[in-house]
Amino acid sequence: MITPRFTCSQTYESVVVSVYCPSIRAADVEIHVDANLLSLHVNPYFLRLTFSHSLLEDDASSANYNPTSGYLTITLTKEYKGQEFQDLDLLTRLLAPRKTKSGPMIEVLPSEDNDEDKLDSAVENDWQLPQQLPQDLPSLETSVQKYYGFLNLHSGYFRHVTHTENEVNELGTDVESCPASERRRLRIQHEDDKWDEEYYMADYADDEYIQELLNWVSPQLISNEDIQYTDEEKETMLRLPRKEYLASPLETHNIYLTLITLLFSYAYDSRTTQSDPTPESAWTICSLTPAFSALDPPNITTKDSRAFVLDEVTEILISSYRRVLAFPLYRSFALAEACQKDVARILCKGKRLLIRCLLEMKQILDHHEVYYVYSKIWVDDFCSWVQSHASDETLKELGELMSKAKVVKSSIGWDLEELEAATLEATNREADSDDE
Template identity: 60%
Template sequence: MITPRFSCAQTAESVMISVYCPSVRASDVEINIDGNMFSLHVNPYFLRLNFTNSVVEDDASSAQYDPSTGYLTVTLTKEIKGQEFDDLDLLAKLLAPRPTVQEPLIETQKLSLHDREILEAAQNDWQLPQRIPPLEQPSLTIRVRYGFLDMHSGYFTNVAYTENEVNELGFEAEVLTPSERRQRRIKHEDEKWDEEHYMADFADDGYIQELTRWTHPYLSHTHKVTYTEKENATMLNLPRKEYLLTDVQTHNLYLTLATILFSYAYDMRTNQCDPTPESAWTICSLTPSFSALDPPPCSSECDPKLGFSLNEISSTFVASYRRSFAFPLYRSFILAEKCRKRTVFRCLLEMKDILDHHDVYYVYSKVWLDDLCVWTQTYASDDVFARLGVLVKDASITKDSIGWDLDQLEDVVRQHPHEGEQREVDSDDE
């Protein structure tokens, strides 16, 4: 646990604690009051303060989080109004554990296991170790930015304390340049590529063939889409922002959106529109701009004013195809081909709902999906979507462009049908 930076102040009626805990969800904050002890927990931060006098939670108490600054301000009511709280500026004294009271020895052998656990917890008093947080020093390195229009930073500062299995950059996510992120992503894909897994799915493709015949319900809609109450509530909670974009930025956003929709289409096809607990992992793992903070850039020869080209669309999807062959349970070229279908705003809302309810991967909703939903609804062009949809459908991704010997592996399976049926079970199967 990390002891966050904090400061305390007081008025005649209240004590105010200002805690710096950037990039957290306000709904995850846990606050407890026990007499003169205040404790706060929101992963990965823990803070326990022992005041000289008692505080209480009442109607005048509050907790407000400002995501733009990363500060959580907690206001607590003094049990005795007008009482002076001493030493609020002595951080080490506030962090010191509460003195333990020597309890008489109890013969624990006669207690049940449940009662012994309760006794040990009470005696321990959950006095987790704390240290005075260091003063913030000016960084000698330039913090990079990422996400929608490169507007975000700091979300992966404490990534070592979260179970983010899709983050391929580790703690270096805050310092790697875009070109370094791309190199790291390609290297990780090559390491995860498993020839036997691909051959096995090619040899025994009965279920994959069934998945490719499935049709997403949205593709059969001929009437006007009516949003549900839940979707309307989500739209009302989206940020109110105005975006001033260049032609290149707009062009890149459409390309990024296409790769995100590919990941959505893969997950929805493999679970047939019934999201599972693994859906958040699947969507984030297959999206380069999430897992490696590596959105597709405008190619060097493209001119955004002239629109998109088939070659550019094909190049954009190469990364999505590679990831669909390296990470998820089903790894098939024909399955990847089926995932290039156009659905937009409602799909973004569904992805946002899936990620918002995940304890770790909600971060990708914050740095990408929130703004993408606003931009798609307010600024994106229906005409561009229509043209882009046609290009996505007509684009050709060759197996040679993936970088792995897919044709050769498939030929081996055709010549030796049982070659790929047996393989070792790996962690992805589990």
Template identity: 55%
Template structure:
């Protein structure tokens, strides 16, 4: 079946769904409405939507097909007149299946036989469990050996660690951002992190950083660049309206239900910040005009892509695992974004600490604009990765699910809360561990150094030589004056692509 293009709107009393279903028979359309669920089927199209509130098919409802435009318009009445259905423009949330309610029924245990029944056949472990049950469930605990901790032959990665096997043949592809080599499928999360940090230290170039700090005209221009109001990284308070192209991308997103714990949801928000930071750097340095290097830049700046190493990262002091998903600390946010800053001043063309911090403020703007701002940024990031013949794989294992999760499960208030925290977050240069302040001081002192006596003697001798050479030059002869120099100028009209 084909999922048709569609859009939704609402009034105080009804919901209107427009489906693009060209070349169909109106008499073949089947519409089914049940509480919050709408199903539309007409060969070869099928659409099932789950609305935020209940709807009903009554006398005020209608379905009309325009053969000229190919649009089928379905109007359904709201059960609760005046109810506002939120996020009707986020199509992925409408396509997702309804949330499954947790089971409230208690398990039923049937005891067959008495104490003596089957007791002789119990194993040693089963006897320990029975004895522990009589003693307030204090089960015997034995520390595991280091060698017995990682016994799985397959290691998982990606969104909620749902993927494996995507890099079995990475050595045969032109994946320049992969920092794990051919062993990517065999490494544990701890080994991935160790290789990532080692690679960052190897890529760090003091000379490049000092050169960018000394000659920073272009970098200052990038820092002062202002995004348009349609960009998710702008400070505009105007609402974001998705384009038709963005709607089509959302229609292709996986329709999954993500059953996450509080801790898993908490870590997803942290990973989301790193993805937005990488895309903010790419958008700012290209002034919102992607280049063929944009996919490489995004993947290189994102630890979850290049090293399959998403947050959380170690913090000092350690952060206690949150019991509620709305608990974020400054130290945790700082540890999440420090790897991005390290990579932003070690990998791409423009390496500047102030530029990296400006990108973090851009992330704050996107989060403060809520779910729509974040979705627009993720869809833009996805569009860049999907267009690359190698790096599209990171869109499959990370960005697709992140877009679906944001549209389905992310909290508007939580996104805005994290955005406000980032806006007030201060990350010192000492946290990067590369002596940035010392390097900047040396560069600043070298650029402000007054010329010494040797420099003055050399300059005066140079001027004397130049003056003597000028005096010895004879005026041009008549033959040289009669020579003609031709100059031509080439003008070209800018083409429009």
């Protein structure tokens, strides 16, 4: 079945769904409304939308088909007049399956012995038997295949990595079988190997163009207008994967932290290209994102609370700072700080701007013959997940922490303060020599 193009809008009393389905017979249209679920079927199209509130299929509801334009307009009455339906422009969220409230169906089989009698006997005799929690068994791995990407949902994308010109892959030919701990070790080692003291000192001494980049401000960060998605962005959202992401609270926490690293690389490319992507933009974004180049996203394994803390946000920023100082064309600590502020602003503005940034990143990667793979295993799922599951309150909380976080140069591990002092000393010495 084909999912048609559609748009949604609302009035005080109704929700209006406009569906493009040319060359159909109006008599064959089947529309069904079940609380907040709308189903439309007319061969060869099928559309199922889940709204934030319930709708009614009453006498005020209607469906009109215009054979000239090919648009079917469905008007449904709100259960409560004046109720605001959220996220009608987030098409992927509307297409997501309706969440079920019931848990998994588990059948409890009775044992041969009468467990109830045993329990009564234990209570009667007040047995005080020693109890001990079972020991965790080591995980059993029956395959060398490792999973990666968003929620570790993907595998097999790098089986032929030796036959592609993937310059950002830091795991070599063993990318499909490399465990998470080894990925992190290889990433840090690669950063240390790529670190160039002379390159950093040269950019620190001659920073005229970097100062121009620092003074640039993204138009979408200073705009106060409501975001209206373009037709191209809506088309892209319709092509996103429609999955139900069953993430635990800890996994959700890690998703938000990974989002920081994606936005950081996006902010760097946007600032250095002034929002005009170049042929090198895909390489830049992939090189600066640990989850792409080393398949090594942030991974908090133990946590007592879902709340974010300043220390862990700072730790994530350190990994992004290191990559900005080791890989791209402009390697400046001040430029990394500017990118941090950009990410904080994006998060504080909410998920609509965030979705636009992710869609721009997706477009850059999709048009690259090699790095499109990172769009498939990361960005596509992020675009869908943010629409369906991200919270503006959580994003704002994370953005405020980003604003407060302070990365000190000594935490990078490359003696930045000593190098800057040596650069200033050498520069002053040259100036004095010229004066003489």
